[in-house]
Amino acid sequence: MEIWVSQFFNGLSVSSILLLIALGLAITFGLMKVINMSHGEFIMIGAYGAYMTQQIFKSTLPKSLFDAYFPVAILVSFVIAFAIGYLLEVTLIRFLYGRPLDSLLATWGVGLMLQQLARSIFGAPNVAVSSPSWLDGGLTVFSGVVLPYKRLFIIALVALCLFAMYLYIYRSNAGRRMRAVMQNREMAACLGISTRRVDSFTFAIGSGIAGIAGCALTLIGPIGPSIGTYYIVDAFMVVVLGGVGKLVGTVAGALGIGVFNTLFEWWTDASLGKVLVFLCIVAFLQWKPMGMFAVRTRSLD
Amino acid sequence: MKKGNWLKGFVLTMTASLVLAGCGGNNNNEAGGSASPAAPASSESSSSAPASSPAAAGGDTVKVGILHSLSGTMSISEVTVKNSELMAIKEINAKGGVLGKQIEAVVEDGASDWPTFAEKARKLLSEDKVATVFGGWTSSSRKAMLPVFEELNGLLWYPVQYEGLESSPNIFYTGATTNQQIIPSVDFLLEKGKKKVFLLGSDYVFPRTANKIIKAQLAAKGGETVAEEYTPLGHTDYTTIIAKIKEAKPDVVYNTLNGDSNVAFFKQLKDAGITSADLMTISVSVAEEEVKGIGPEYLTGHLVAWDYYQTTDTPENKIFVENFKKEYGAESVTSDPMEAGYVAVYLWAAAAEKAGSFEVDKVKEAAKGIEFNAPEGKVTIDGDNQHIYKTVRIGEIKADGQIVELWNSGGPVKPDPYLTTYDWAKGLSDQ
Numbered sequence: 001m002e003i004w005v006s007q008f009f010n011g012l013s014v015s016s017i018l019l020l021i022a023l024g025l026a027i028t029f030g031l032m033k034v035i036n037m038s039h040g041e042f043i044m045i046g047a048y049g050a051y052m053t054q055q056i057f058k059s060t061l062p063k064s065l066f067d068a069y070f071p072v073a074i075l076v077s078f079v080i081a082f083a084i085g086y087l088l089e090v091t092l093i094r095f096l097y098g099r100p101l102d103s104l105l106a107t108w109g110v111g112l113m114l115q116q117l118a119r120s121i122f123g124a125p126n127v128a129v130s131s132p133s134w135l136d137g138g139l140t141v142f143s144g145v146v147l148p149y150k151r152l153f154i155i156a157l158v159a160l161c162l163f164a165m166y167l168y169i170y171r172s173n174a175g176r177r178m179r180a181v182m183q184n185r186e187m188a189a190c191l192g193i194s195t196r197r198v199d200s201f202t203f204a205i206g207s208g209i210a211g212i213a214g215c216a217l218t219l220i221g222p223i224g225p226s227i228g229t230y231y232i233v234d235a236f237m238v239v240v241l242g243g244v245g246k247l248v249g250t251v252a253g254a255l256g257i258g259v260f261n262t263l264f265e266w267w268t269d270a271s272l273g274k275v276l277v278f279l280c281i282v283a284f285l286q287w288k289p290m291g292m293f294a295v296r297t298r299s300l301d
Numbered sequence: 302m303k304k305g306n307w308l309k310g311f312v313l314t315m316t317a318s319l320v321l322a323g324c325g326g327n328n329n330n331e332a333g334g335s336a337s338p339a340a341p342a343s344s345e346s347s348s349s350a351p352a353s354s355p356a357a358a359g360g361d362t363v364k365v366g367i368l369h370s371l372s373g374t375m376s377i378s379e380v381t382v383k384n385s386e387l388m389a390i391k392e393i394n395a396k397g398g399v400l401g402k403q404i405e406a407v408v409e410d411g412a413s414d415w416p417t418f419a420e421k422a423r424k425l426l427s428e429d430k431v432a433t434v435f436g437g438w439t440s441s442s443r444k445a446m447l448p449v450f451e452e453l454n455g456l457l458w459y460p461v462q463y464e465g466l467e468s469s470p471n472i473f474y475t476g477a478t479t480n481q482q483i484i485p486s487v488d489f490l491l492e493k494g495k496k497k498v499f500l501l502g503s504d505y506v507f508p509r510t511a512n513k514i515i516k517a518q519l520a521a522k523g524g525e526t527v528a529e530e531y532t533p534l535g536h537t538d539y540t541t542i543i544a545k546i547k548e549a550k551p552d553v554v555y556n557t558l559n560g561d562s563n564v565a566f567f568k569q570l571k572d573a574g575i576t577s578a579d580l581m582t583i584s585v586s587v588a589e590e591e592v593k594g595i596g597p598e599y600l601t602g603h604l605v606a607w608d609y610y611q612t613t614d615t616p617e618n619k620i621f622v623e624n625f626k627k628e629y630g631a632e633s634v635t636s637d638p639m640e641a642g643y644v645a646v647y648l649w650a651a652a653a654e655k656a657g658s659f660e661v662d663k664v665k666e667a668a669k670g671i672e673f674n675a676p677e678g679k680v681t682i683d684g685d686n687q688h689i690y691k692t693v694r695i696g697e698i699k700a701d702g703q704i705v706e707l708w709n710s711g712g713p714v715k716p717d718p719y720l721t722t723y724d725w726a727k728g729l730s731d732q
Contacts (some may be wrong), residue, residue: 003548010540017538116372124376126564126594138574144547148572151540220572221537222564224594226374230535230561265541270532271504273541 002144015258022238026250027206035104038111040228046214049077077215085207118225126224243291366425368436373413385639389646415445432659458645464510465718486606495552502557504531521725556584577602588636597702607637609677618676688716
């Protein structure tokens with residue numbers, strides 16, 4: 001019984017992490033159709049953002065304030081990743097709209113450059129981030145089942161990000177302009193929307209959210225130059241399975257993959273579990289090529 | 302619609318290929334390659350190759366190659382080994398060099414990529430005409446370089462603990478083989494009454510070979526393997542594995558995970574409310590450098606098995622650590638593979654001095670039985686298999702990130718890469 005409770009929670013927790021790493025991609029790839037292979041590196045940038053914030057807190061502020069560093073780190077990670085994403089869009093991505101193959105190769109190269117840049121700045125070895133003490137330990141539901149606070153925190157953080165994104169995309173003027181541009185660029189431009197500004201801002205937001213993901217992942221995973229490579233595949237799988245261009249699809253995709261992966265891994269082992277998940281995704285996409293939630297479109301192609 | 306499908310299919314194949322690439326990933330510690338031992342090449346085969354004329358006639362310098370991953374995933378570990386090798390070269394040069402010549406290091410980047418290792422090894426031997434090469438970390442990188450060194454009759458010094466079952470006439474192994482790390486550590490656990498063992502490793506050759514040995518040993522000595530789990534390299538979610546560990550209730554987890562996975566595993570183990578007091582783990586790929594990257598608070602009280610720690614109490618080590626910190630910053634730490642790389646340079650220099658020549662065959666001949674007072678204590682080159690006698694040490698990780706020795710083998714242990722001296726290991730090495 002307690003195994004099932006904790007495994008259910010694990011499935012939920014894995015899903016929340018998948019969703020967190022895929023949210024940014026749901027924007028840059030899902031909405032903008034840029035095959036952004038450097039998405040993982042933005043996660044890495046977020047992780048190093050958390051590390052830098054921690055170092056600054058350690059060296060300049062009294063010990064009593066140290067625990068407050070994490071909320072600040074989330075903000076810092078977002079801002080840094082947002083800025084780098086904006087820069088990347090303005091200098092490179094904007095020349096590659098509508099050319100998925102070229103965008104794939106170019107962003108792959110950017111990813112490699114960012115990795116090497118991180119190596120030059122922070123050194124090749126991993127760095128350690130101490131999690132704030134208020135996230136240590138866990139909630140004991142009943143004996144044998146402990147829900148770690150860090151994972152509860154990540155679930156809450158994902159919910160918050162989702163809600164904020166929902167408000168932005170579906171309930172704000174800026175979001176309406178964004179959707180207009182993504183759906184029909186020429187028409188939006190005719191109506192006086194600055195499509196260039198919307199493009200760069202959208203890409204930057206996607207990158208910023210990847211930064212938040214990186215910051216949160218420092219609680220449970222490694223922080224090093226190449227961590228982006230661990231998350232990129234999962235992020236693409238979630239977005240593709242969920243259906244491109246729909247937030248609700250990304251959520252469903254993350255839940256599906258997370259829960260099934262946990263189940264399969266429990267029954268088999270980690271490698272086989274991943275393979276089985278992958279097979280399920282391939283089979284599902286044979287049946288529904290556009291993913292779980294396809295955007296209805298009136299285009300005749 | 303069509304276009305969308307095309308994009309979908311494309312991304313899916315891309316991710317599929319990435320997943321597959323990940324499976325054969327090169328972000329491993331001492332991994333990969335084929336499990337079958339390289340058949341010990343007969344001495345004729347190596348001497349029939351034209352003896353390369355090493356040491357580009359630079360008059361007063363001798364070139365040596367340093368070949369490690371300075372970029373890519375493995376640079377996490379290998380950069381530090383390169384650093385200690387360069388430090389050894391600097392020290393020897395300050396004392397007047399080898400045979401009156403200053404050592405000139407040619408540093409190459411293996412880029413965490415096995416074919417690159419082979420390519421750069423060839424370049425070092427045939428273009429730079431180096432006298433010897435220090436390098437490699439993963440077994441895959443070593444196995445990629447091995448044929449090149451045998452073909453061109455070069456000399457490679459390999460500094461990392463590995464799965465054994467190999468002995469090339471052109472390689473000297475200065476890291477531990479299994480009977481200098483894994484086997485004594487299992488004996489130690491059994492002595493402490495920890496009989497039920499949960500095996501957890503990354504999914505490639507080194508952990509699988511190590512676990513095969515551990516299982517045979519446990520079966521022969523009254524222990525029990527309660528489970529054997531592998532995770533892909535770069536795996537970052539250990540919640541299910543930890544649930545399985547809780548279910549199996551082992552006395553100890555024998556951890557052969559490699560690289561970044563260790564960070565995820567130990568962080569999540571602590572989050573699940575399991576401390577070293579509740580459940581002991583012992584690791585063979587976590588040294589001081591990794592402890593620093595994981596965060597000591599997650600590792601306090603857990604065990605490791607190596608042949609050297611920064612805290613190892615020898616006069617040579619005091620000087621070594623002091624010099625290393627002077628060279629690479631007060632924050633830097635020393636670890637077993639770094640020390641083995643450092644020792645390799647000194648052993649080569651001593652062998653060349655004894656041979657009175659830089660020629661590979663003469664150096665190899667002279668190397669037999671050479672002794673050196675290393676930071677880890679006395680080491681001796683075993684002429685039979687070109688490994689070295691090393692002292693085994695089990696240590697406990699402390700809150701400050703340093704490792705304190707709990708037990709040692711009392712003296713250097715003779716290397717036995719093919720486990721010929723263990724009855725229970727019969728049949729392990731012939732597959």
